[in-house]
Amino acid sequence: MNGPVDGNAREAFAGAELPRIEAALERAVGRLGEPLGAAALYALRAGGKRVRPLLTVASFQAAGGSGDAVYPVAAAVELVHTYSLLHDDLPCMDDDLLRRGLPTTHRVYGERVAMAAGAALQQLAFLSLAEAAAIDPELADRLPAMVRRLAAAAGSEGMVGGQLLDLLAEGSTPDPAGLEAIHRAKTAALLSAACALGGEAAGAGPQVVDALANFGTHVGLAFQIVDDLLDVTGDPTRTGKAAGADAARQKATYPAVHGIERTREQADMAADVARRALGPLAGRDGVDVLLETLEFVVDRIH
């Protein structure tokens, strides 16, 4: 176990890196004509704390990377994430009216424009990945693997498949293995890709990339377990949604399957696996930011 962290490294890092990540995102979305551009930008701006692209940049540094090619890679991950939020909120999916306290994209721009903007966000993600290879020609060799990783994380064994499993599981009680499968796909796959792509953009070997992927997977599991727990126990002003919303929807959650105490233990176990995954990278630039991000995720329940 690491000692207590104060989050200073993470905050300083975010302060320095967020403007570059935002610039890469706005450059990507700037390619869209209207009305898709406005809708995509709205979805992107409602998107939140940029946890994923910050993890990509920190992983890139931890893997010894330097230069600007990481920013379109980080943007690609956030574009896929933004697509997933937009898609998940649609009337035929979760049918959500609010996202972080703001009307969801389809309520502002209409369902047709929101659907098309979602499709465009996915395409921009792959476009953004290809742009990275234009900035750093050495990336061209790694681009096939990076495209495969992003597509797999977003696809049927990843985020989109996980969202669907989650919806289809509403009203039933999955077994613990089924629940972990949903969370691995819905949340952990993209966080794993966010970290691994940072390593690949840095040109790291498979050992470092795998360590980062494993770290990201367990940050994702911890994040999802904590999220489930906060839905039961949490303060709505911190979670941004009404307490008990998941239960009301009969969502498959860790507390529903494991109970609250065992769920807390599972979050701590996932965090512990994540911490140990970074062992081989101890002391490198960016690793403190990765660890503080993990603590930030888990501390919400302590």
Place this chain on the structure above:
Amino acid sequence: MNGPVDGNAREAFAGAELPRIEAALERAVGRLGEPLGAAALYALRAGGKRVRPLLTVASFQAAGGSGDAVYPVAAAVELVHTYSLLHDDLPCMDDDLLRRGLPTTHRVYGERVAMAAGAALQQLAFLSLAEAAAIDPELADRLPAMVRRLAAAAGSEGMVGGQLLDLLAEGSTPDPAGLEAIHRAKTAALLSAACALGGEAAGAGPQVVDALANFGTHVGLAFQIVDDLLDVTGDPTRTGKAAGADAARQKATYPAVHGIERTREQADMAADVARRALGPLAGRDGVDVLLETLEFVVDRIH
């Protein structure tokens, strides 16, 4: 002008190449878990004549390519096309009940599964493009440009943007330039990419790739103009939809804007530009197939 064509080259070519294209498509969709795999396969099988991937393979040959790397590239184009049909049929878009006489995917698998399958088809397209570079390592250098081309053809300035413009134009009468912009984006962009990607997969230089792209654009325009015309004049058993369906929906069409006679002329003009685009490639393998595909498209109105 070329002399009359009998379509024999195209039929022989399709007979030889379709099994390989189908195998590449099924390999891609085979990566999906259930229920997405079944829905995606259903959408793919309802998809039709594989005009786009056949154009990709013929363009590859015309550009001097050989080997198997073209099949996942051809599959990528068809996966994007299949996604577009599935997406276009959804209740919040065109709300179509039938596609080629079969119930649309969302009617068989439900809207949530259909939406998720559509997203997965898009991701598989980029995955399939990346696979091509695994088959032919020389493609890795060209992959960034190919990803950019496919994303642009699919995106807001291409197919998805065009479908949206088309929907938003319902009930109004666009000017001729606005109508051509819709058709260029909705139909011609992906046909252009289908041909150009074949050239890029073959390692052709920019002159050949541009010639193929230009050919594809004008095949696409001719195709869309003919489609509009058949909707007014055609036999429903040949068009697969009720005559006058576009007019009933107040779709923006060439006959509505230009009248029937002038629309026929425009189709012939687009076909003529397409034919001339292939001038620099005259006599190469695959060019006869490209020209016969064009005649096949245009002959439907003669």
